[in-house]
Amino acid sequence: MASGLRKGLATYGDAGFSLFLRRIFIKAAGYTDDALDRPIIGITDTGSDFNPCHGTVPDLIAAIRRGVLLAGGLPMAFPTISIHESFSHPTSMFLRNLMALDTEEMIRAQQMDAVVLVGGCDKTLPAQLMGAASAGLPTIVVPTGPMLAGQHQGEVLGACTDCRRLWAAHRAGAIDEAEIDTLSGRLAPTKGTCMVMGTASTLACMIEATGLALPGAGTIPAVLADRLRLAEASGVAAVRLAREGAVQSRFLTPASVGNALAVLQAIGGSTNAVVHFAAIAGRLGFKLDMEQFDALGREIPVLVDLKPSGQHYMQHFHDAGGVPRLLRELAPFLDLSCPTVGGGTLADVVTAAEEVAGQDVIRTSARPISTGGGLAVLAGNLAPNGALIKRSAATPALLRHEGRAVVFDGLADMAARLDDDALDVTAEDVLVLRHAGPKGAPGMPEAGYIPIPRKLARAGVKDMVRISDARMSGTAFGTIVLHIAPEAAAGGPLALVRNGDRIRLDAEARRIELLVDDAELQRRRAAWVAPPPHPGAGRGYLRLYLEQVLQADEGCDFAFCRAGG
Numbered sequence: 254m255a256s257g258l259r260k261g262l263a264t265y266g267d268a269g270f271s272l273f274l275r276r277i278f279i280k281a282a283g284y285t286d287d288a289l290d291r292p293i294i295g296i297t298d299t300g301s302d303f304n305p306c307h308g309t310v311p312d313l314i315a316a317i318r319r320g321v322l323l324a325g326g327l328p329m330a331f332p333t334i335s336i337h338e339s340f341s342h343p344t345s346m347f348l349r350n351l352m353a354l355d356t357e358e359m360i361r362a363q364q365m366d367a368v369v370l371v372g373g374c375d376k377t378l379p380a381q382l383m384g385a386a387s388a389g390l391p392t393i394v395v396p397t398g399p400m401l402a403g404q405h406q407g408e409v410l411g412a413c414t415d416c417r418r419l420w421a422a423h424r425a426g427a428i429d430e431a432e433i434d435t436l437s438g439r440l441a442p443t444k445g446t447c448m449v450m451g452t453a454s455t456l457a458c459m460i461e462a463t464g465l466a467l468p469g470a471g472t473i474p475a476v477l478a479d480r481l482r483l484a485e486a487s488g489v490a491a492v493r494l495a496r497e498g499a500v501q502s503r504f505l506t507p508a509s510v511g512n513a514l515a516v517l518q519a520i521g522g523s524t525n526a527v528v529h530f531a532a533i534a535g536r537l538g539f540k541l542d543m544e545q546f547d548a549l550g551r552e553i554p555v556l557v558d559l560k561p562s563g564q565h566y567m568q569h570f571h572d573a574g575g576v577p578r579l580l581r582e583l584a585p586f587l588d589l590s591c592p593t594v595g596g597g598t599l600a601d602v603v604t605a606a607e608e609v610a611g612q613d614v615i616r617t618s619a620r621p622i623s624t625g626g627g628l629a630v631l632a633g634n635l636a637p638n639g640a641l642i643k644r645s646a647a648t649p650a651l652l653r654h655e656g657r658a659v660v661f662d663g664l665a666d667m668a669a670r671l672d673d674d675a676l677d678v679t680a681e682d683v684l685v686l687r688h689a690g691p692k693g694a695p696g697m698p699e700a701g702y703i704p705i706p707r708k709l710a711r712a713g714v715k716d717m718v719r720i721s722d723a724r725m726s727g728t729a730f731g732t733i734v735l736h737i738a739p740e741a742a743a744g745g746p747l748a749l750v751r752n753g754d755r756i757r758l759d760a761e762a763r764r765i766e767l768l769v770d771d772a773e774l775q776r777r778r779a780a781w782v783a784p785p786p787h788p789g790a791g792r793g794y795l796r797l798y799l800e801q802v803l804q805a806d807e808g809c810d811f812a813f814c815r816a817g818g
């Protein structure tokens with residue numbers, strides 16, 4: 254089989270001519286014929302001035318190139334879409350599938366024998382993994398890595414759990430304009446991804462647990478020399494995989510994804526990871542077993558003391574031994590026979606894990622951060638296809654709660670009324686946000702962290718039960734039910750809730766219920782009218798997105814991108 258620059262010829266109807274042309278153009282870049290005989294290692298270049306989380310990508314690519322060359326391969330970096338959370342309109346999630354398509358087709362179209370994915374900000378690693386899962390080449394992931402933590406007035410802090418906490422304090426009048434301005438320069442003090450257990454860190458740690466990245470990939474801070482050494486070693490490993498003709502399906506399997514899900518529970522990770530791994534599984538031809546995932550959550554306590562579930566930051570997790578040390582703690586729940594891209598199995602990673610005397614960030618099951626796991630899967634008449642709650646970031650007293658619904662019909666309605674002192678709301682009510690799902694918003698924004706209405710915030714209310722078909726940033730906290738499926742815009746029961754209805758959350762029983770009888774719900778359903786089309790929905794990517802996007806329980810992937818198409 255053709256390899257290196259001889260594979261995947263452009264179609265001219267004359268293979269010899271196609272190769273001749275390719276040689277001409279590779280020489281235009283200053284390469285020699287020797288290039289034709291090397292294993293080619295593709296490296297995704299997701300550097301962008303719009304993506305500070307990827308600010309170290311040029312240095313990482315240089316280190317990966319060095320590793321590839323040391324191992325006798327030829328590195329070829331190529332650009333793909335880059336997505337940053339704060340610079341993506343309407344949402345980064347809206348663009349995730351576009352990045353997955355771009356990554357898949359560029360891997361497929363260009364001549365590489367293995368690929369190193371360099372990504373980091375929340376949607377980039379899942380998009381890249383979705384694309385690479387479909388493309389099928391041997392793949393190694395090099396996350397950009399987390400930022401170092403910041404300091405303010407003697408307090409250690411960082412993006413973005415503290416961004417939310419401090420902004421809430423500002424809304425409540427406890428922090429003035431001058432201080433919030435100062436804080437904006439201290440919450441993200443270095444390049445890299447958010448340094449709490451948000452979505453970026455969650456995905457990076459889970460990917461390390463699948464064996465698709467080298468040990469340390471999930472936690473080494475972005476600006477440490479160790480991350481460059483990891484990048485160089487990843488380049489070396491990519492050449493070995495290419496030479497072996499390794500197939501990616503050896504590494505991304507139901508068993509390795511199961512290991513990642515066990516880690517997700519133990520790190521109190523982001524709810525978004527469930528959506529992303531549902532999409533990755535769909536690309537591989539299987540469905541996440543949500544019952545099994547929930548059962549894991551009942552058995553695996555949160556063991557890592559990181560914000561938003563705990564106290565520390567990613568550099569502290571790394572210093573305590575990182576993912577390998579955590580895997581040792583989780584060994585009874587893992588399939589340690591899974592192979593890793595570094596060679597060997599996960600068992601070898603666990604054996605080599607560093608013991609750090611006196612560390613208190615990675616706990617034992619006997620002394621967890623919280624019992625009962627990070628995430629719970631809910632069912633009930635409000636969420637026929639499921640919903641999620643991050644128990645570890647919730648207020649324990651609210652995990653069993655019944656209250657009156659206060660409904661917001663989309664983000665504009667919420668923005669217009671939430672802070673109105675005339676809003677009829679008390680701390681015991683349940684805030685409901687709908688039309689914020691995959692189709693409804695569109696792009697399923699991270700709006701599930703509904704702010705506490707200003708008049709209640711001023712009165713000292715810190716948390717309420719909040720439910721929606723939206724997502725929530727992995728850095729956020731509160732008693733918040735997310736990803737209700739089907740969403741309101743697709744006619745899910747959330748669309749039928751009215752102000753004043755009673756809603757009951759029972760996280761222990763895994764239920765979210767609308768306490769309205771079936772006959773009344775049927776009457777409301779008969780009267781339900783689908784929302785009007787979004788402006789601009791008739792053409793372009795928005796049209797493709799709205800026609801193809803699946804619900805949260807299926808990973809919000811495009812239907813035509815799943816395996817078997």
Ligand code: FES
Nearest residue numbers: 306374446447453
């Ligand atoms: Fe990029 Fe948080 S905004 S990881």
